[in-house]
Amino acid sequence: MRIKDIVKLTTKSIIPNHETMYHLYSLPSFDENQNFEVLSGEEIQSNKFIVPDKCILFNKLNVRFKRVWRIDNKDVNKLCSTEFLPLVVDESKVDYQYCYYLLISDRITNYLCGQNTNTSGSHKRINPEDFLNISITLPKMSIQKCIGRILYDFDQKIALNHAINDNLPMPDRSLREVGVRHVA
Template sequence: MECRVRLGDVVKVVKRGVKPEPGIVYRHYSLPAFDNGMRPEKVDGDTIRSSKLVVFPNTILMNKLNVRFKRVWPVLECNDRSIASTEFMPLKVEGADYWYIYYYLISPALTSLIEGMRTGTSGSHQRIDASSFLGIQIDLPSLKNQEAIGRILRAFDEKIELNNRINDYLAAVCDSVAESLGVDGSSVLSDMCSQTSAKIACSAASPESYVSTESLLPNKGGRQLASSLPTTGKVTSYQAGDTLVSNIRPYFKKIWYADREGTCSGDVIVFRANEPDFAPYLYSILRSDSFFEHVMAGSKGTKMPRGDKGQMMRYPVSCNCGEEILKTLASILDQISLNNRESARMTALRDSLLPKLMSGEIDVSQIDLTQLNNRLSDC
C-alpha cells in the first residue's frame, strides 16, 4: 500500500567530520572522482588540505552543489579510510528499500524540485539545505514494490557498469601499445598530426555533440553531455577520428576520441592525424601520462594553467606503427564507441522507465525480471 512520507522519515544524514592525516592513504569520494566513472581516488593524507566526511558502508552520497548534475553516489562497501568531500550529504536509508531511494534521488522530478530549493549568491555555487531537503514529501509504495522497482532499474545500471569495465580494459591495451612503441629518436608530434582550429557559428552547436572543458571527464574518462551551449561567438568544428584534449588544467587529463563530428569550445584542442589510419594510434599516444606531464611542463599560469600549443607539438613520438597494430587499435576504439552508445541508450531507457515505475503507470508485477536480465545480457 502506498503512503506519503517525508524524505527525512526514510533517510538520515550521517555526518562525521575527519581531518586527514599525513602518511595515511585514503579512498577519497570527491566530485572529480564521481565524474570519472564513480571511481574513488587513492590519496595520501598530506595532499588533502581540508576536512572531509567519513564514509560509511550502505550509504548514499548526495551532492549539495550544482544538483542538476545528479552526483548521487551509492556506497555499499568501503574501508575505514574512506572519506568524502563536504559537498556531499551522506545518507543512511532506514525503513525503505536502498535502491528505490537511490533511484528516487536521481529522478528528474526530484532534481527539478531541489533545483528550486538552492540557496546562495552565485548560480554555479548554490547549494541545497539539508533540512529543506529532508522535508520533501514523497510517495512510498509497498516495500515489495520498492524492491521490484529497484531490481528493474538496477539491471540497466549493471549492464552499463559492465560496458564501462570492458572499456577500461580496452583502453589499457591502447596504453600498452603506445608505451611499447616508445619513441624513434627523431619524430615529434607535429610529424604525425596537426591542431585544427576551423571555426563555425555557435548556432551549429548541438547538445549531442558539443564538447566543453566541463563535459570532458578527468583521468581520461571520455565525455558527458555539456550542461549548456554557447550563445555568442564561434566554436571549433571536429570530425570523427579526431582526438579532443582540454587545454585548461592539463593535469586533469581530459581527453576523448571523437566517434562523430561536432563542435567544441576554444579551450578544447582538436588533434587530427595527418594520415587517417593513424588516428587511433595518435589517440593512444595523447592519452599517455607522459604526454600530459609534457604539457604541464610547458604550461603557463598558476591558478588555471593552460598548455602551450606549440610546445605540445614537440612531444617525442614514434611514427613506426605497423598496419596490424593500427587495425587492432581501430577495432578497439570502435568497440569502445559501440559500448558508450549502448550505455547511453540504456541510460535513456532507464530514465524514461523510472518515473513511470515510481508513479505506478507501469505495473511492476507485470515485468519478468529474469526475462529482462536475459535480454540485457544479449545486448
C-alpha cells in the same frame, strides 16, 4: 512521509591524519570516473565527512548534475567532500536501491533546482533541511524491492555495454558518409 523519515544524515567530520591513506569520494573523482581517489591525509589537507559502510552520497552543489553515489563496502578510511550529504538508508522503511533511484528522480532534482541558493551563477547549493523535508510517498516494500532490482539490473547492463563499446575499435565511416565518390 519525508526524506528525513527514510534516511539519516551523518555528518561526522575529521581532519585527515597526514600519515594515513584514505579513499576519498570527491566531486572531481565522481565526474571523472565515479571512482574514489586514494590519497594521503597530507594530500587531502581539509576536513572531510566520514563515509559509512553502506550509504548514499547526495551532492548538495549543482544538483542538476545528479552526483549521487551508492557506497556499499567495508573499506577503511573512507572520506567524502563536505559537498556530499552522507545518507544512511533506513532499510526497515525503504529498499536501498529504490531509495537511490528515488533520490536521482527528476521530481526530486527539479524540486531542488528551484530551492537551491546561489553562491555564484555556477555554484548553486541546496539547503540540506529543504532536501530532507521533501514529501515522498513509498509503495509497499515488495514493490520497492522489485523496482530497485529492475533499475539496478538495467544500470548494470548499461555499464557492461559501455565497457564493451569502449573496447571496440571505432567503425570506419563509409566513403559515402564523408562525401567521397568511388570513381571506376
